[in-house]
Amino acid sequence: MRKKLKIKSAIAANRNTQFLAFVRKEFRHMFRDRKTLLILFGLPVVQILLFGFALTNEIKDSRIVICDYAKDEASRRIIERFAANNHFVVEESLKSHLQIEDAFQEGRIKLAVIFPANFLSDLHHLHQAQVQLIADASDPNTANILKGYATNILMDYQKELSMDSPLPYQIGSEMRMLYNPQLKGAVNFVPGVMSLILMLICVMMTSVSIVREKEYGTMEVLLVSPVNPLLLILSKAVPYLFLSLVNLTVIVVLSVTLLEVPVNGSLILLFLESTLFIITALSLGLLISNLVKTQQAAILFSLIGLMVPTILFTGFMFPIENMPVVLQWFANVIPSRWYYVIIKSVMIKGAGIQAVWKETVVLLLMTGFLLFISFRNFKTRLEA
Amino acid sequence: MRTLLFLLQKEFKQIFRNKVLLGMIFGMPVIQLLILPWAADYEIKNIAIAIVDHDHSDYSQRLISKITASEYFHLNVYAGSFQEAIRYIERDRADLILEIPPDFERGLITESPQKVFVAVNAINGVKANLGGAYLNRILRDFNDDVRLQWGQPERFQPAPAIQVTSSDWFNPAMNYRHYMVPGILAFLTTLISAYLCALNAIREKETGTMEQLNVTPVGKYQFILGKLIPFWIVGIIIFSFGLFIIARFVYGIVPIGNVWALFTYLAVYLVAMLGFGLLISTYCDTQQQVMFVMFFFMMIFILMSGLFTPVESMPVWAYAIAKCSPVTCLMDVIRMIILKGSGFADIRNHFMMMIGFAVLFNVWAVVNYKKTTG
């Protein structure tokens, strides 16, 4: 009995040293290729800063033209307001609305505002006057938002005119912007870009490095060695997990210090959830490496196949709930979609595990499923 | 010239021989173009709302049903308290909280001004802003209803009203697909042709065939052209298929501008981007390196192209970077020609810029491509 135990523990110890030897080999591979290493550490830093500062859904400084046939007190006052508003930059004043189309086609402007003749006198005598807005709806989102801003400016002016007669039965509203009172773009985009970068980098790293060994034939050398193939694969994943965690740390530090995006929740929870997500992505890479034979195919698959869909389906660009139902299902198979919800809750809302346990379970199940499929694939290929 | 023909023959044979690759080159853009544009919709609807009603009166009920009747909101939950509602927001089950104070109805009837409280999840600032604005609009309508019911119309002074009429040019139905499809198609074309070109060049380096070619009389220019032309053709085919078949028949998009201008521009653009891919491959040693370096630039090109977020809102330095990206430039041109009907004259500046890129990247790649080492 004791002898048996001893043998068992000896085998286990042997396994451990083998495993460590392989992990060391993978780390060496990683550190030897300085160029790749530089890219892998530099890329997330540059991208998180660039995107954190640059990406915002807010629309500022849109160039507009004004075509003022009225040229009276009221139109002048409104134009001043447009000029003072930081959403707009008044490009020029046109003599005739016929010039508007040219301005749109040259791509100079996004919105045109037209005041009819007699604007002020209509307003005073008829109690109503018209303003026409023409938007460049080739970008419907911007068009919608700009029309909204312009309408607000016009309504504010109208309110001012009617200030002297307060209305009865007033229902007001008090609005609070939770979590992001200044409505900064970074609060939304930092978690989004984080999910995106971590996912794509992890998938690419694993799939390509494993296929590379296949292509060079070194995989076979390793497979005929008395090492359990599972250990082999795990040892490949360890350095990438390590690297991704370092990247994550850098991203979090940058977003707190430079981008002023806080970590309101538990840092430990943040790292645990991220570790889980990184493992999910690594497993996806593993699965892809099982499906293809050449690095070229692996790269095309994990990059061109995943890049644009991940950008769209993570949910930081386009809210998932707006999508058609079929596409919502589709979004649900993208791991970063769940991670994004988690990271938003933990980082920004300061929520605990009780708020994100469902998403966590989904990621766990995904990881289990991906690993199961790839290991089964792996085994059958070995036996065949 | 004859040497170039032999090199081209070789490239095409290699591309067409690899069925997996071929499938990916042409299959992936088609599938993605059929699916992705449906997901890219900015229109804010289905805002999940949590209501905390402390009044439980006839009026609060009427307000709530007015809100839920709108297409923008759907009522997710009645919460007992504001704290409870906040938990729904934390769990992403609600985007917006409306709290109706006690004695809302009584106060309203006695003509004292009433206030409801609204809290919005503002992580996505635009969504929060729009959601708040929609809710305010509904409140204003409700307010008017109440006034009409209770007040005598003659008590009002006729206040001056500005009527805003608006028209949406170039896309009157405000169809997001018209905006997204050409953009996504351009991304896919760029990604595939530039990546393939760079990977192909680096593979020759990795497998040693590049060295074999280097001891032959094949010149730098012939080698670079031999890589450019095949993937240029691939790019043109993908874009044409996407535009004339998928965009036309699935999404009903017909370019209203000058198609020749568009394709002339695309032709120059592809030369620029393929040159960019080759340039990167001259600086790298392995496919892995090419993949990551290209990934780095492609992410920047795509996310800052202005398709997803407005370029004008970026800080000045980021705006400058975005404007210097060939992809941003292409997005502009595509939108101008396909949706707005622009022609050659309108895109003159874009043209000069792209020719500049094409010359810069390719000359740089040729200079940096060494037939000798060390």
Place this chain on the structure above:
Amino acid sequence: MKEIVIQVDELTKEFGHFVAVDKITFEVYKSEIFGFLGANGAGKTTAMRMLCGLSVPSSGNATVAGFDVYRQTEQIKKSIGYMSQKFSLYEDLTVAENIHLFGGIYGLTNRQMKEGRDRLVERLGLHNEMKKRVGALPMGWKQKLAFSLAILHRPRVVFLDEPTGGVDPITRRQFWDLIYEATEEGITVFVTTHYMDEAEYCDRISMMVDGKIEALDSPANLKRRFSASSMDEVFFQLARGAKRN
């Protein structure tokens, strides 16, 4: 007076402080098999790459087929063939397609190409393999094919960089038969190797140690000079003092 095809005079290549090739001087005559021997890292490959125009020398002079290695690399490339230790045909193209490609690159006319192909098929017995992808061929055939392609355009010199790595003795023998045939057609062969039995097949051998040429003569003369029974011994005596490995 034998015709000189390769003339090398004090050719040197430095990488920073490391002198990979240190003032080597030698001549190679027409139709001879010139063996370039040395331990790994002795500088063989670097020297050969300079002669092929793949690497620019740091100092010294050399001409290949009468062309200068500094200024006339493109002309050199037209008059040489090259085959490296790293197998470098296109594995995803068929045998016929590879012939077509390299023939085209060297500017053969259609007739020359057909003749070259027929000769090659005849010599290698590849009748049934023409439509097979090169990647699917056994290693030995790939190497013979690579050599035949390197001399398809009848170059003045063919450079072979450790051409027989990883093949069995029989294939190696066949490979050398191909080399002899080439010299009979007037092609000069410049070959690096570290198989000492192969050294015996060469007309003359240069032994490189630490970037310098330590000995240059025919195998028989060398054995006599070092009173050795085989090239192995000669090599051993010379390389013993090597500092690099």
